[in-house]
Amino acid sequence: MSVLVVGLSHRTAPVALLERVSVTGDALVKLLHDVQRDPAVAEAMVVSTCNRVEVYAVVDRFHTAVNGLSELLGVHSGVPLDQLSAHLYVHYEDRAVEHLFSVAAGLDSMVLGEGQILGQVRSALRLAQEEGTLGATLNELVQQALRVGKRSHAETGIDRAGASLVGVGLTLAGRVLGPIGDRTALVVGAGSMSSLSAATLQRAGVTDIVVVNRTHERAVRLAQAVGGRAAEFGELAAELARADLVISCTGATDLVITADMVPAREMFLLDLALPRDVDPAVRDLPGVTLVDLESMQDGTADADTDDGGRAEAIVAVREIVAEEVAAYLSAERASRVTPTVVALRSKAADVVEAELGRLVSRLPELDGRARDEVTQTIRRVVDKLLHEPTVRVKQLAQSPAGDHYAEALRELFNLDPKVPAAVRCAEVEKEVGR
Structure with missing residues (x-):
């Protein structure tokens, strides 16, 4: 599952088109649910403001999802897809994260650094939560984006570089x-x-x-x-x-x-x-x-709000966004390997229990103390053998190709692919239920 953004903004579309595509109230709720019902979509959120309409989704099929979301924007706006598609942009995986963080930080606003966008993203998050279209992935991503926006305003002069x-x-x-x-x-x-x-x-x-x-x-x-x-x-x-x-x-x-x-x-x-x-x-x-x-x-109403620190503020905020994107992606990649590590340790524990049961049946004369000592010894040996590879795979998983290490573990130890998936589902249910 990966994050996908399909949308248009003041950077890619004229106001007349944004007017037609913009959705609010019941129309926004309907679009949100229609997106979530797409077979390729697992989670959905829609940001609709005077300057942008963006669909954020967690998807399992890139091309299918892009086509589906583009068609939905066309259907809901009444704009033929052949007219709309020229103004749409698509961001996927790492670029989707960077785009959302930049939006929240005010770098993508019509007026640089305006703080209104933070409230608009927060409202979009709240609506998706209330309508049940949000899961753990989007929830954590958007929450982090809001934190990035707050940090950008607190640590730089972006507020002074551009007014609302x-x-x-x-x-x-x-x-x-x-x-x-x-x-x-x-x-x-x-x-x-x-x-x-x-x-x-x-x-x-x-x-x-x-x-x-x-x-x-x-x-x-x-x-x-x-x-x-x-x-x-x-x-x-x-x-x-x-x-x-x-x-x-x-x-x-x-x-x-x-x-x-x-x-x-x-x-x-x-x-x-x-x-x-x-x-x-x-x-x-x-x-x-x-x-x-x-x-x-179109620039005909330029208010010349630059106070001389505009360039410095942009550079500072971009550095914050780059840092936060790297940290988020690193943590997200590491989390992907966790279900596989849990599945590996679960399989090892099952093997230990089975062998201990076999030992007890073969040596019924073992007293309780001896049995406990053998049990603890075997468990310690297994834990020590698994410790180094599981710690190392979590570190390696933070690299861009980190998923391959989890795949290697599953292949080497013949892990049932359903077990990591079940662990991941349990984590999602726990996260959403908070």
Whole structure:
């Protein structure tokens, strides 16, 4: 079984395509279960954000799994596979581990080092756990990726090298509007990204913050948290009429802000939704500036957030990722040989017990003390004979060709292949049950 990643991101696909492929809510759950039902897949997790849709799976057949997962992404998005495949990337085994660690560390984000991705990966992990599509392999891999992400932010300047999407957007807003502290800000939506937006506005000194959301209670809670006020969703047009700065990030599948709702005056709109919330036609309105994910992607909204330490931060994080990938793969390879070592020791123990039973039947006159001494002696001899090769094979197993040593043990000692598999299954059940 090996880890496979099939997906697309802002690096390989235009925003318009990402909009079509992006899945949330029930659609995300359905995709997750459809992936896990693929005959070549044993475990599954889906990361779906405004910048990427990636399927992580533990598979036993590479080509079959790649074809199956690609087709599922096409079916769920409604994009023909011949159009989608040109934008898909595939990472397998070592490269899959490196990719996930890089994503968690912020190296693959649209805005370098943004911390939002950590929460998104954590949410994907939690959903897979809740839906029962996760096993020991993916669980441990993703948990380690989250640790790598935290370490990268704690030990390097990656946070300073690149701000969040919201931070970049506010930098651009300041260029258009001047100091934003005295401006009226409108936040449309009340999810995680909207909450981050509202909090960032508050930290930037904005005191007049209005929150609009379809579920008014959630708008009220977010508004109270940042010292703002909430408005009913039906009042959106009226609030747009008085707002200077608008940040929209809802989960809607249709446009939330249309051109006829936006006044033709100096105004800055930041659309962080996927699919988009704001009609691109508002760009044609006099005085109105619209920045969305597409303009951030193509570089037309470059906020020049580099503080001079960007290159050093990237190098430092890449070193951390390389170190963590090597450590993970080494430990993972070593763990693969453990079931074979357990099977070998189990077989040796069975041989010892059988020979001891035969000895007792041939020498019934042995007293209990003598019998115990013989038993202990034979067991010590077997343990000493097995100690060196089992320790050595665990060390050798950490090399890239480590699996061959486990295979050699199974061949040399004629081990039943079902026994290591049974040991591995028991380990998986124990891990998942924690």
